[in-house]
Amino acid sequence: MLPLTDYKNRLSGIPFTNLITSRGCPFNCYFCSSSKFGGLKWRARSAKSIVNEIEHLYYTYGYRAFAFMDDNFTLSPKRIFEFADELERRGLNDIHWWCFSRVDILVRNEKMIKRMAEAGAFMVFLGLESTNEVVLDSYNKHIENKQQQQAIALLRKYGIRIHGSYIIGDVRETEEMVLQTINWAKSVNAQTSQFSILTPYPGTALFEYIKKENRFLHHNWELYDALHPVIKLDNLTPKQISKLLIKAYQKVYLSRAHILNFSSNRVNGNKMPEKPVGEKIKTVIKAIQSLIIFRRQIINDNHAATLQK
Template sequence: MRVLLINPYSGGYYYRLGAVYPPLGLMYISSSLKRKGHSVALIDMNVEKFDLERFNFRDYDVVGISADTVRFPVVERIAEKAKAQNVTVVMGGPHTTACYHEILQKGLCDYVVLGEGERAFSDLVESIASSEKYPLIPGVAYMKDGEVIALPSRFLENLDDLPFPDREKVHLYRTKFAGERATSLITSRGCPFNCEFCSASQFMGRRIRWRSIENVIDELKILKKLGYGSVIFFDDNFMINPKRVVNLCEEMMRKDLRFKWWAFSRADELLGREDMVEAMSKAGCRMLFIGFESANDEVLEEYGKNLKSDIAFDVMNLLKKYKIDVFASFVIGALKDTRKTIEKTVKLAKKLKASIVQFSILTPYPGTVLFEKLKHLIFEKDWRKFDGTHLVFKHPNFSPKELRRLFIKAYYAVYTSPRLIFRRGIPFLVRLLSHREAYSL
């Protein structure tokens, strides 16, 4: 079968900072399909020109499109054009997994892949090749006789069984970290936590599944041969198993795999684990993304973070000791937030002296606990506004304009401080705050 995979244009936060990483999910699906002998083309609209009006979808049997919430309007347009040319259209990703009933009932695509896509998408393509229109495949949904048919998705138990991501187009990416050419990889899937505003545990499951250290090392060797000197570990919970982190770091050093890298971490996964932090530093860790979220414990409780705000300075001191920078993330606009609590959070963001600070406006993404909690208050129908920079629900304390002003004010308060204005500069602030409504193709 001839399969086309499309990663829609983003224009989001990391894109504005110049950090464009390859779409690992589609790359895993591509390599899984190629392993079964299918012909696969992958187009990433973030780094490739894509003329939707003139594109000939008839060159392919199946078109698969990845969709998160903010990019869904782009996904709809792509799907519309492909279906008009009588090509089978499959959607996947967090948004479609959460909204598959509505998507299928509107006839926006032929199939939706729920959750992890490697096995389900591959099995679906095999069924399409054998002209089976209504396959009973776990993790695949479709319409039949006016009803939505969907079997629950199955999570992959052994991640080592997956082929490495298809990196055929790695030459198109120019992202750098710490002066080195950078790319991404993932060493585990799943999240045991259930933060209200995050869909990771719903999309990937609450039980963590790890790749073996040997398997990760083998991929790192390939990345080194491809010329990468920096990597980002995109795991939702890279630090949750300290022993595994230490073992990976020691193996990286033993194999002389010298990368400058960063990863995501919860604040409470670092305290009391100085041996892990030291091993990470020695193995090349230069930055951690940490969601401190708020300076107010009541807000953190509302978010379901299960941590206290007063650990922030202890975490920063520990990482400073080992020369690890911090990308600090905060979310404003909780139901319990007021102007005073937001101002308190901004003051904390300044005092922490992180290398990079990110503010987001609380957004109820489909598939999250927050969405179910607030869906009766959501007034915004344009998915493009679900980008973390707009208020999309009726807030008890703020209008959309008021919260937007506080959001911009927060960034200016942090990035016009002498410490960061010389380190990052005004152009960085302008680029970071620019919201690109560039969804035309």
């Protein structure tokens, strides 16, 4: 698996790699397996340790962009300020990075967001999940729609892009509720959006509930990928929820606003390397083709799962 240079990924032409700087998540969302793997106690590396690794990757391998894969990189605002100060002290002020965060943490710490932007943050992954507060409560998210809107506004205020993650297919969710979330995701118009079907992973509270209520459709683990329906819902059939997943991607990614948003590559007031217009058009065409293939694959997989029951 070595040397590392054989596995160099690029972000808008810039070499980037992944880092993990902490383990554990204290929030224990109903559907999430992260706290089962990493535990509820958050354990973090120091800002100096993180920047030591970045500095090594920067000068030894030429990396200029970094993805922090921690469940919540911003859990300690103090560490974020120390991290930003350490980057600045060492002259590593031309890097770009993205991370996972929570809307409630961001809303409480506007100064932290500003400092993140100054230190090269170009995107934040947000688990927005749903616009419906009943659904949010069932997921044990402990966030409100008002906080979602505030966090989105704050990130945009400081020029940080948003990756919005949404979940559809709560046990009692109706088609109308799912469509509300899809329409809201379209209005949010994040630079990238991710839609998943609620999936019970072993060890989670959701899994135990689905098991107790005998709601599993099947145990074909290959389809437990958050792209296929695997549980019985009160108001939606597997076919309906699959169609809604496809509709979500189509409605958001093929909207005029998103295509225009996609054409912008400004990060914190500084432009990433510009792609030719022709390359951008090719990317949009590939996205449409991928949606068509994705739709066909979902239909085929669901049919196969039905036959296996």
